[in-house]
Structure formats: C-alpha cells, structure tokens
Amino acid sequence: MRLAASTELGALGVRAAQGLGVPAQGIEFRTKISVRGVNFFYGEKQALFDVSVEIPERQAMAFIGPSGCGKSTLLRLFNRMNDLVPGTRLGGQVLLEGEDIYAPEVDEVELRRRVGMVFQKSNPFPKSIYENVAYGPRIHGVTKRGELDQRVEETLRQAALWDEVRDRLRDSALSLSGGQQQRLCIARALAVQPDVLLMDEPASALDPLATAKIEELVHELKAQYTIVIVTHNMQQAARVSDLTAYFYLGRLVEVGPTGQIFTTPRKQETEDYITGRFG
Amino acid sequence: MSEHTDKRYEEDLSRLRRSLVEMGGLVERQIGDAVRSFLGGDRPLGETTIVRDHEVNHYDVDVDDQCLRLLALHQPAARDLRFITTVLKITTDLERIGDLAVNVCERGLEIGGSERAPALDLLPLADLARRLLRESLDAFVHEDVNLALKVCQDDDEVDAMHRRMVEDALAGLRGGTEAAVEMVAHLFVSKYLERIGDHATNIAEMVVFLVKGRSIRHVAPPTSIGTDGDRDV
Numbered sequence: 001m002r003l004a005a006s007t008e009l010g011a012l013g014v015r016a017a018q019g020l021g022v023p024a025q026g027i028e029f030r031t032k033i034s035v036r037g038v039n040f041f042y043g044e045k046q047a048l049f050d051v052s053v054e055i056p057e058r059q060a061m062a063f064i065g066p067s068g069c070g071k072s073t074l075l076r077l078f079n080r081m082n083d084l085v086p087g088t089r090l091g092g093q094v095l096l097e098g099e100d101i102y103a104p105e106v107d108e109v110e111l112r113r114r115v116g117m118v119f120q121k122s123n124p125f126p127k128s129i130y131e132n133v134a135y136g137p138r139i140h141g142v143t144k145r146g147e148l149d150q151r152v153e154e155t156l157r158q159a160a161l162w163d164e165v166r167d168r169l170r171d172s173a174l175s176l177s178g179g180q181q182q183r184l185c186i187a188r189a190l191a192v193q194p195d196v197l198l199m200d201e202p203a204s205a206l207d208p209l210a211t212a213k214i215e216e217l218v219h220e221l222k223a224q225y226t227i228v229i230v231t232h233n234m235q236q237a238a239r240v241s242d243l244t245a246y247f248y249l250g251r252l253v254e255v256g257p258t259g260q261i262f263t264t265p266r267k268q269e270t271e272d273y274i275t276g277r278f279g
Numbered sequence: 280m281s282e283h284t285d286k287r288y289e290e291d292l293s294r295l296r297r298s299l300v301e302m303g304g305l306v307e308r309q310i311g312d313a314v315r316s317f318l319g320g321d322r323p324l325g326e327t328t329i330v331r332d333h334e335v336n337h338y339d340v341d342v343d344d345q346c347l348r349l350l351a352l353h354q355p356a357a358r359d360l361r362f363i364t365t366v367l368k369i370t371t372d373l374e375r376i377g378d379l380a381v382n383v384c385e386r387g388l389e390i391g392g393s394e395r396a397p398a399l400d401l402l403p404l405a406d407l408a409r410r411l412l413r414e415s416l417d418a419f420v421h422e423d424v425n426l427a428l429k430v431c432q433d434d435d436e437v438d439a440m441h442r443r444m445v446e447d448a449l450a451g452l453r454g455g456t457e458a459a460v461e462m463v464a465h466l467f468v469s470k471y472l473e474r475i476g477d478h479a480t481n482i483a484e485m486v487v488f489l490v491k492g493r494s495i496r497h498v499a500p501p502t503s504i505g506t507d508g509d510r511d512v
Contacts, residue, residue, distance in 0.1 A: 234354075234356065235354050238356070262356045262357060262360070263356070263357060263360060263361065263492060264357065264361070264491075264492030264493075265357055270357075271357045271358055272281060274356045274357050275283065275355065275356055275357050275358060275359045276283045276284055276285055276288065276353075277281045277282065277283050277284065
C-alpha cells in the first residue's frame with residue numbers, strides 16, 4: 001500500500017520527518033504494519049481493546065505505557081509469538097505489507113524471518129560468536145562457506161559489533177559483555193535479512209554506555225528496517241523513535257510524532273504519564 | 280492537575296514557580312519606583328531603586344540555576360518541559376526590565392531636580408507599560424491565554440504612544456526649547472517604557488506557548504487561540 005502525504009498516516013509521517021529535519025515535501029510513507037481493530041485475550045482476560053495503528057516503513061516507533069498496558073502483547077502479535085501462549089484469542093487484523101499475518105496459509109517460520117525480534121535479556125546460543133550469526137542463514141538455506149562468512153561479517157558490521165569481535169569469532173558468545181551479547185542478538189536477527197525488527201526493552205539490562213550503543217544502532221538500522229521498540233525508559237523512546245504510541249489498560253491512548261508527544265501531547269492521560277503524574 | 284508521583288520534583292517545580300513570581304513582583308516594584316523617582320525628581324528613591332537591582336539579578340541567576348537542575352535531574356517532558364523553558368525565557372525578560380528600571384532612574388538623576396519637560400506627559404505611557412507587565416505576569420500565574428493575547432494586542436498602543444512622544448519631542452526641539460536636555464531624557468525614558476511593553480509581550484507569548492504548546496512569536500498576534508483538534512490538555 002502506497003500512502004500519499006495527504007492521508008492520515010502520510011501526514012503523520014511527514015510531521016515525524018520534519019521533526020528530524022528531513023525535507024517533508026513530496027515524501028511518501030508506505031505502511032509496513034497495519035493493526036486494525038485488534039482485541040486480544042489471554043483466556044478470559046482481555047489484554048488489548050480495539051487497537052488500530054499504522055506503522056510506517058523504515059521508521060522507528062516506540063510503544064510506551066505502564067506495566068500491563070498491552071504494549072508487549074501487541075509487539076508479540078507482529079510475529080505471532082503469542083501463538084505460543086495457550087488459551088489466547090485474537091480479533092481484528094494485523095497486516096504486514098497488506099497481507100494478513102494470521103491467515104491460515106501464512107508460514108510462521110517465514111513470518112518470523114521477516115519480522116525479527118530482540119528481547120529484554122540477551123539470549124545468545126551457547127555457541128561461538130560466528131555460529132550465533134550464521135545459524136539463521138544456514139537453516140534458511142545458505143550453506144556455502146564464503147556466503148556465510150560474508151553474511152556474518154556484514155551483519156556484525158550492521159550491528160556495530162564487527163570491530164570488537166573480528167579477531168575472536170570462534171570464541172563463545174557467552175564470553176561477550178552484556179551489551180555486546182545484546183548487539184550479537186540484534187546481529188542474529190538481522191542475519192536472516194528481515195524487514196521488521198521488534199525490540200522488547202532491548203537496553204533495560206544494560207549500562208548507560210551499552211545502552212547508548214544500542215540506541216545509536218537503532219538510529220542507523222531504521223534506514224533499512226522498520227523498527228518497533230517497547231520501552232519503559234521514556235527518554236529512550238524520545239531519543240530513538242520517530243513515532244510514539246502510548247498505551248494504557250490495553251487501549252491505544254495516543255500516537256504521534258515523538259517530538260510532539262513529548263512536548264505537546266494531545267491527551268491528558270499521555271501528559272500525566274510522561275511527566276510522571278501517573279499514580 | 281494531578282501531582283507528580285515524585286514529590287521532590289513537585290516541590291522543585293513549585294519552588295521555581297514561586298521564585299519567578301517573586302522576581303516578577305520585585306521587577307514590578309522596581310519599574311514603579313523608577314517612574315515615580317523620574318517624574319517626581321525623587322533622587323533618594325532613584326538611588327535606592329538602582330541599588331535594589333542586584334536583587335533582581337540575584338533572582339535571575341537563582342531561577343536559571345533551578346531550571347538547569349530540573350532539566351539535568353528530572354529530564355522533564357511535555358507541560359513540565361514547556362514550563363521550565365518558559366520560566367528560563369521569562370526570567371531573561373524580567374532581568375532586562377530590571378535594567379530598564381535602572382536606566383529610568385539614571386536619566387532622572389542626570390536631570391536632577393530641574394524643571395521637567397511639561398510638553399511630554401510620560402505618565403499614561405508609564406501606566407500602560409506597567410499594566411502590561413502586571414497582566415503578563417498574571418497571565419503566567421493563572422495560565423490565562425486570553426489575558427496573554429490581550430497583552431500582545433495592547434502593546435500596539437504602547438508603541439503608538441511612544442511614537443507620539445517622539446513626534447512631540449521633535450516638534451519641541453525644532454521650535455527651540457531651553458529644556459532640550461530634559462526633553463531628551465524624557466525621550467529615552469519613553470523608549471525604555473516602550474521596550475518594557477515589548478518584554479511584557481514576550482512574557483505573554485511564552486504563556487501561550489506554556490498553555491497551548493504553540494509558538495506565536497514573530498507572527499501577528501492572533502485574537503484568540505482555538506482548540507487544537509482533539510488536544511485535551
């Protein structure tokens with residue numbers, strides 16, 4: 001779906017671009033993920049209520065909100081991670097480039113290749129640095145050594161880790177620092193050449209320096225990938241995202257350009273939350 | 280509006296608001312005393328007012344310091360961020376108004392107790408400039424956008440009065456007057472009062488930004504600020 005700037009999403013994207021100092025004239029934004037009237041249940045408990053939001057391609061969108069607001073639940077709908085939880089039920093639609101990702105014919109493995117995910121706690125395989133990155137491409141059919149080497153190097157460079165590990169690719173991934181392990185997990189997700197990168201609190205367990213590296217990485221990666229990041233760190237959302245969505249009690253309260261959300265939110269609930277008046 | 284869950288943050292913001300209001304009150308008093316000393320030839324009052332300017336400067340430094348601490352320690356957002364940036368700008372305007380009050384006193388001291396230039400009636404201009412300052416500060420305290428917009432509009436009248444003052448002074452000087460020195464001093468004071476109107480307008484414009492999140496600086500002042508779509512804060 002190609003959306004002109006005059007559509008609601010296009011206008012939203014244009015404002016975000018303006019906030020970044022990008023010329024807005026004539027810019028068009030494609031919708032990457034489209035959430036339409038989503039209701040989601042864990043058993044009897046409803047976690048999301050009639051959520052609709054458009055996520056533009058090659059932009060970073062942050063989901064913020066207090067614990068239990070549904071932001072991680074929504075994130076996990078984008079690569080069907082919630083399918084692994086028994087007793088869940090979904091109403092509404094989640095479209096990836098216009099295709100319903102919950103349609104019966106959808107291959108979940110292929111979906112998760114296109115929609116990669118990085119979690120709060122880094123979870124590298126207990127294998128070498130090289131094998132962590134090569135694993136994904138290998139199971140997706142890349143078997144030639146030269147190709148694999150190239151993919152590993154490219155991906156580690158993208159994840160801003162290459163210079164730190166190039167001489168120790170055969171070392172165990174578990175020998176890396178926490179921040180390096182998290183970047184390795186990002187590299188692992190990128191190695192299968194996804195379109196979308198989901199990040200669930202990717203820096204919450206890291207020190208400020210390692211956090212800064214992850215944030216810088218998000219900035220660079222959004223030139224190629226659509227990024228959705230869940231964070232409790234409001235300043236992180238402000239720093240890394242183009243668009244911010246605020247959730248409360250399973251409802252999407254407000255979504256808009258990050259600059260606007262953090263200076264002049266439209267809803268009192270959003271303002272109360274981001275100014276710490278939430279209690 | 281509900282309070283912050285962080286009580287220290289809440290207290291720090293309250294203290295900042297208090298400091299700015301106190302500074303505004305002091306500056307109002309300074310300009311009132313300065314005009315009285317000039318028009319009444321009250322030398323002691325002029326000297327006292329000049330000395331008291333250091334209190335205004337002290338507030339300026341203290342308010343800046345409080346703002347920087349709040350920005351560094353609390354990473355404010357949204358309304359809090361607008362509030363702190365508004366205070367940072369308003370304190371600069373107030374400090375400048377304090378300086379202008381000193382300038383008014385200095386012109387008064389220069390012409391001593393001599394006969395004034397009766398053709399130039401500064402009192403209406405002084406009253407209006409002081410009123411705009413008071414109303415701009417009231418608009419800040421009560422977050423009153425309508426009052427702030429009124430200040431922006433009424434500043435045109437201050438400008439017009441100053442222009443008339445210049446024309447009257449020129450006419451007097453062309454006609455030959457023995458009170459040329461006093462005339463020039465009056466002209467200076469007229470300009471200072473006109474500048475005070477501009478600073479009051481700056482304050483009022485920042486009040487609109489504080490409340491509405493929209494900048495109206497450097498554009499023709501609107502007569503009203505409507506609702507911003509579905510913005511309900």
